[in-house]
Structures are given as structure tokens and as C-alpha cells.
Amino acid sequence: MEHSKIGNRGKNDTFGGTDDNTPILVKSDVANWLFAGINSGNLLLTIGGNILVIIAIFRRKKSRNSATNILISSLSISDTFVGLVFMPFQIAGVLGSNGLVTEFLCDSVMTASWTFMNSTVLTLLCIAVDRYRAIVTPMKPRVSVKLARWMILLVWLTSFVYSSSNIVFHSTISVTVPANGRNVTTINCWYIPTVEMIGIIVMTDFLFLYLVPLLVIFALYSKMIIVLYFGASPNDSGRRRKRQAVKMLIVVVVMFGVSWFPFRVLRMFRFYAPSMFKGTTFGFVRAIAMPLALANSWINPFVLAIFGSNFRREFADILTCRYRQARAEVQPARESRNRPKHLDEERCAGTRGEPHKLDGEHNLCPDRGVRTVAVQTEMANIGGPQHHLGPYDNTAFEISPLE
Structure with a gap:
């Protein structure tokens, strides 16, 4: 039995279309438990690490009055909600908690989750612009706290408007298949439009929410590196600190690109070469790629603690009271x-x-x-x-x- 808003035009999960009508995740219990276990660890690390970052920023007035810190706090808030909203929904889905996968939750959770995840890369772009203004064009007005807040508002609105398409493109699909001598019914939140439309969605996501932003960020940081390491600035006593901060932010961007790359590529292959990932193979690949992408939500606090001495000291102060x-x-x-x-x-x-x-x-x-x-x-x-x-x-x- 199947139901959807657009009709019976395709059965697929969030990675793209497939001609295989059997729900993929019921084919490998090992892959399911691997997926759930990794995401459970992601959930704990994401919430704990990012709440620590938010407290470190907002407990001091001067840190709250920094445009860069405001943008970093927005990044941490987005990652926190990825942990609170998306990860539990994913864990419930693979473990067969059908009662939690309703039509309302399918629409609302997918829209909210992709809003938070898409806002991450857009916020990283805003941080790169802020640092570019401060380092490459120091004589021009820097990004103010007020402007940083407007940038955050624009990022969140853009992410929400784009992600709200999930209300139309996702629905719950119920499928019953034989497993271990009995029939097992699973309910999944899947893409439901035509295969052609899925191809447009996958390609748009890859280009405008992954590849293009990363290329722009790469260009901005490349210019900053040239100025900091090869430019003449004898009066810049804070050059060493600026270099350290740029290193820290570059690592944040690189970790984002690396962690999301398998997931983005898997979506592309899932649509353009579906025969490469069938059944159990896809289950195990998904069990690694998706949690790796979500792991980016807790990596940032560790990067900031390793490369930012002030951050590290604040963490120590908070954790030890x-x-x-x-x-x-x-x-x-x-x-x-x-x-x-x-x-x-x-x-x-x-x-x-x-x-x-x-x-x-x-x-x-x-x-x-x-x-x-x-x-x-x-x-x-x-x-x-x-x-x-x-x-x-x-x-x-x-x-x-x-x-």
C-alpha cells in the first residue's frame, strides 16, 4: 500500500530515484544498527559541543559584540538543531519506529532539517566575507554586529524558503515485504516526484548548496592567505593572530567539504547510476555517508578548541566552573x-x-x-x-x- 501527495510516480529515499520497489533499509539489519549507532553518537556530541560554543560566546558582553562571533554562534545554533530535529528522526526511521514517521513529521522535520543544514554552508560563506573585509580591505568599514545579524536573518530565510519545497516533494510511503519468514511493514519519508524532477533537485542541491559556495569560500580565503603571508604590512602587529584565526576557519570549511562530499556524491550516483547501489550495498554505503555528513555538526567545536586558544580557555573555564x-x-x-x-x-x-x-x-x-x-x-x-x-x-x- 502506498500513498503520496503527487501520486504513484516513484519510490525512493532521500538519495534519489530507484527502480527497486523494495524498501532498501529492511534488507540489512546490520547496516540499520550501524547507522543508528553512529548517529546516536553524533547526536550526543552535536548537542553537547555546540551548546558549549554558544555559552562561551554569549556569556561575555564583548564577545557578543563581535560580528565574527555572532556568525559563529549562528553556525552552532544551526548544528544544534540538526542534532535535535534531524538525527532522532533518522534513527527512528531505520529502527522501524513507524509511529514516529507520520505525514506531518515527514513534512515538518524534513523542511526544518534541510533549513538548518543548508544554513550551515551559507553561514560559512558569510564568515568568509566578514574575514575578507577585515583582512583584504581593512580601510573599508568592517562588517558590523547589526549587519551580521541581518546576514544571519537572510541566511535563515533563504534556507527556509528553499527547503520548504520538501513539503511538496516528500511524503510517507508504506511498503510491506517478506523478511525472516514474516511480512514486515515499514514507513519511510521519501522523495515522491518524477525521476526528472528528482534529478533537478539533486543537481541544484549539489551546485548551489555545496560546490559553488565552497568555490567562492576557497577564492576568498586564498586571497586572505596571499595578503597575510605575502603582502607588505609592517604596521600590522596582529598579523600572527590573524593567520591563526584564518587557519582555524579554513579547517572548519575543509572539514565541512570533506564530511559532506560522500553524501553529495552518493546522491548524484544514486540518480545517474542507480545500478551501482542496490540493496545491501546501498544500505552500508548510506550507513557511512549520511552519519559522516551529520558528524560535521559536532566537528566545529573541536576545531575551534584546538586552533583557538581563547575558545579552549573558555571551554576549560565553563567545564570546570x-x-x-x-x-x-x-x-x-x-x-x-x-x-x-x-x-x-x-x-x-x-x-x-x-x-x-x-x-x-x-x-x-x-x-x-x-x-x-x-x-x-x-x-x-x-x-x-x-x-x-x-x-x-x-x-x-x-x-x-x-x-
């Missing part, structure tokens, strides 16, 4: 700084004419010429006026050291 201890140490200094002036005047009333001496309460009597303020002395005890807390300098934390 060290920032709470730092705040507790800073609080007395803030209280001294905010202490009413008349308290210092009263304390100085009985010390006129005495030689200058700093006691435990930090004498601030004006007639002694003492210009040291209490907050400076107290902050010196915990690392100096730059808020050097413990072994780390967390002043003006920014995910990207380019700001």
Missing part, C-alpha cells in the same frame, strides 16, 4: 570601586599630616598625593588591571582573535 570562582574574586574589587566617597573622607579625617602608608584598607587620602585607587590594588592581587584571572587572560575574550 572556574569562571564562578573568578567572579567571586572580582566582586570585592567592584564593591570597593563603588564605595561612596564620604567613607574615604571620614577615614582620612584623623590621619592628616601622617606619612604616606598604604594599609590593609588602601589609604586614599587626597592630601597625601596618593592616586592609587582601591580597585587597582585589589585587582593587582588577582592578576593586575587587565582582569587576569588565575592562569588565563580572559579580558576581552573573543572567539576569533581578529577582532
Whole structure:
């Protein structure tokens, strides 16, 4: 029994058309469990890693006021929702949880999931444009936080409008086949249009949501590398930090291209050479290609932690709750700084004419010429006026050291 919005014009999964009417995933239980196991690990790493990134950015005001950080946070939010929405749906589908694969979930989950996944590559493109403006054209106005927010809004709207086609092109298909001496009915969320239309969708996705953006990003970063490593800029004291940040972002882009490449190629082969992937073979290839693509959602936090020293320190502070201890140490200094002036005047009333001496309460009597303020002395005890807390300098934390 089959049903669809467009009619009985093809049975296929999200990789493209096939002439094989048997639901592919029921042919290999091993491939199913492999797929579910890898995606379960992806789910945990994706949610944990990206929430850590979001907290690291938004818990400090100055990091929130960086256009690059705003764009990186959008990237992490997209990856988080890929884990929350798409991965559980995929796991339920291959394990035969037919109750979770309804018409409403098929439309809504596929639209939302592809919105999040498509926004990833578009956000990487925005980050490359932001860095290009800062490095190659430093004399021109940089991307502001306000503009970065508009860029994010445009990315999400574009991704949603494009991905909303899944409402028309996907539907639930129920098929009953013999397996292990009994009939097994599976319900899958599959593409349902004509084979020609599927070919257009697959080719459009590959060109405009993978190949073309990556080529543009490659061109932008190539120009940045030329400027940073071969350009003359004697007054640029932050060149070393800029190089490190560009390396970090290049690795993020490369990991995106590598992780999504098998999945994109598999979709192309599935449409143009369907005979190459039949039955169990396709099940195992899919069990590797799809989770590898989804693994990109948790790779970014690890890349940022490895290549970004500020990111690494923030992660350590958050995971060990060290920032709470730092705040507790800073609080007395803030209280001294905010202490009413008349308290210092009263304390100085009985010390006129005495030689200058700093006691435990930090004498601030004006007639002694003492210009040291209490907050400076107290902050010196915990690392100096730059808020050097413990072994780390967390002043003006920014995910990207380019700001």
C-alpha cells in the first residue's frame, strides 16, 4: 500500500530515484544498527559541543559584540538543531519506529532539517566575507554586529524558503515485504516526484548548496592567505593572530567539504547510476555517508578548541566552573570601586599630616598625593588591571582573535 501527495510516480529515499520497489533499509539489519549507532553518537556530541560554543560566546558582553562571533554562534545554533530535529528522526526511521514517521513529521522535520543544514554552508560563506573585509580591505568599514545579524536573518530565510519545497516533494510511503519468514511493514519519508524532477533537485542541491559556495569560500580565503603571508604590512602587529584565526576557519570549511562530499556524491550516483547501489550495498554505503555528513555538526567545536586558544580557555573555564570562582574574586574589587566617597573622607579625617602608608584598607587620602585607587590594588592581587584571572587572560575574550 502506498500513498503520496503527487501520486504513484516513484519510490525512493532521500538519495534519489530507484527502480527497486523494495524498501532498501529492511534488507540489512546490520547496516540499520550501524547507522543508528553512529548517529546516536553524533547526536550526543552535536548537542553537547555546540551548546558549549554558544555559552562561551554569549556569556561575555564583548564577545557578543563581535560580528565574527555572532556568525559563529549562528553556525552552532544551526548544528544544534540538526542534532535535535534531524538525527532522532533518522534513527527512528531505520529502527522501524513507524509511529514516529507520520505525514506531518515527514513534512515538518524534513523542511526544518534541510533549513538548518543548508544554513550551515551559507553561514560559512558569510564568515568568509566578514574575514575578507577585515583582512583584504581593512580601510573599508568592517562588517558590523547589526549587519551580521541581518546576514544571519537572510541566511535563515533563504534556507527556509528553499527547503520548504520538501513539503511538496516528500511524503510517507508504506511498503510491506517478506523478511525472516514474516511480512514486515515499514514507513519511510521519501522523495515522491518524477525521476526528472528528482534529478533537478539533486543537481541544484549539489551546485548551489555545496560546490559553488565552497568555490567562492576557497577564492576568498586564498586571497586572505596571499595578503597575510605575502603582502607588505609592517604596521600590522596582529598579523600572527590573524593567520591563526584564518587557519582555524579554513579547517572548519575543509572539514565541512570533506564530511559532506560522500553524501553529495552518493546522491548524484544514486540518480545517474542507480545500478551501482542496490540493496545491501546501498544500505552500508548510506550507513557511512549520511552519519559522516551529520558528524560535521559536532566537528566545529573541536576545531575551534584546538586552533583557538581563547575558545579552549573558555571551554576549560565553563567545564570546570572556574569562571564562578573568578567572579567571586572580582566582586570585592567592584564593591570597593563603588564605595561612596564620604567613607574615604571620614577615614582620612584623623590621619592628616601622617606619612604616606598604604594599609590593609588602601589609604586614599587626597592630601597625601596618593592616586592609587582601591580597585587597582585589589585587582593587582588577582592578576593586575587587565582582569587576569588565575592562569588565563580572559579580558576581552573573543572567539576569533581578529577582532
